[in-house]
Amino acid sequence: MWPQILTFLSMIGAFLLIAAGLRQPAALATAGAAFVGLAASGRLDQLHHLVEGAFGYFDVLLIIAMAMVFMAALESAGILEEISTRITRRLGKRPMLLSLASMLLVMAPGMLTGSSTAAALTTGRFVLPVLMEAGVPLAKAGAFVALGAILGMVAPPVNVPVMIIGSGIDMPYVGFDLPLLAIALPPAIAASVWVARSVRRPGLGGRSAAATASEAGGTGSATEGGRDASSRDTDSHDDERRIPGFKVYIPILVLLAMMLAVRVSNGSVPDPGIPLMFAVGAVLAMLCGRPVRPWEAIERGIGLALPVMGVLVGAGMFVQVATVTGVRGFLVVSALDIPMAWVIVVAVLALPAFGAISAYASSSVMGVPILLALLGNNEVVTAAALSLLAALGDLLPPIAIVPSLISQATQGGAQTRGDILRRLVVPGVLLAAWAYIVLRWAPAIGRLLS
């Protein structure tokens, strides 16, 4: 057992040193930890395991790549901007509906790609200035977008942490839609109510998301006062950029229809795979909006996906080395020795803490042994709750990837990031408590949902 403990400690040490000490990306930290694990266990002649491990999450990697191309195509074609504008114009005078629609808008990219960064980088950027214009303080609006991004990552149809945990115990990604929705929906509604109470300026109905975003300038200083001439000019210019008609909804509707058809057809509709569905959606997005240069959209989408793809490759290497060296078995056996009530406490603490480096790596390294220790506790609901805990890590320092991206979008720097993080403390603790409740009563929740 001691060799495994030493290997595990050296891997975790290397991981923390590279990620937190040297401030290198999580992808390099996981890959570096895998290499150190091989060296610590005297297996430096078995470097092929790193290549083997790189294929561990290849399917998920392709899903993320195509999903980000889809999001980039939607954004380049002006479809995201158009949908944001329609929502703001229609719901600007109703704070509750505005915050609910904003939450849905922020969650959508995360739901489709399984990546919180996708949500923060795309619709999050449009929603943030709209909320600020409605009178929500910058830190609270940022916290709202951050919560929406991680709830979108958890919500169906695509939840990458669950896919990773499932692949660790050969559990297919089937039957997760309802449990994931049941886990993500209540916090999403609660966060919307939280923000709706701060909306002080009803009457946003005439403004568009793009106009509001350009006025806010990303600095958090939303223009006060009425409509001056330049504001009217911005609006009229913005009106010229509008995309008329129903066609803006076609890419998203076709994508959802394809996903739904495969799930309800019981095999009579052939499953082309999620990556191909996103690729079809991307082609439709390029045809249904403003003219797009296809290769530029593809290159931008892959560029946005590259850090996440890197983490998946690194996490695959980490898991492969952990398996080869016996560390994974050691973790599983140790987890099985802990009483069930304590396993849940360990899950609530360890998954977000490890997720602070990478939610995907946390799902793989901590999620799999914890799920094995909780076998018989309704694995589907349990895996869904564990994915929420892993996703919570995206809000936590030292990396705090989602708040960092949001503060970058507002050009607010470290001060804004700190303010957003402080605003996230209470919602974060409540989310962890919610995950605890779901884990504790997973069998009952499972029966309720079936």
Next chain:
Amino acid sequence: MVYLRLATASWLTPVYLLMVAVTAVAVATNVLKQRSLSGQVIGGMVLVPLLLRLLMVK
């Protein structure tokens, strides 16, 4: 010959190989444009499984 036989094993295989190829080229383009060394290394890490799958080596 073997590659062609494998690549056309079903109607979905060539479609998926095309997606993998497009992704690999886009990753390579991003790597060439990256200024930071860590970004280039991450791109290289991602390229390895993409190229091996494209060549159907693994």
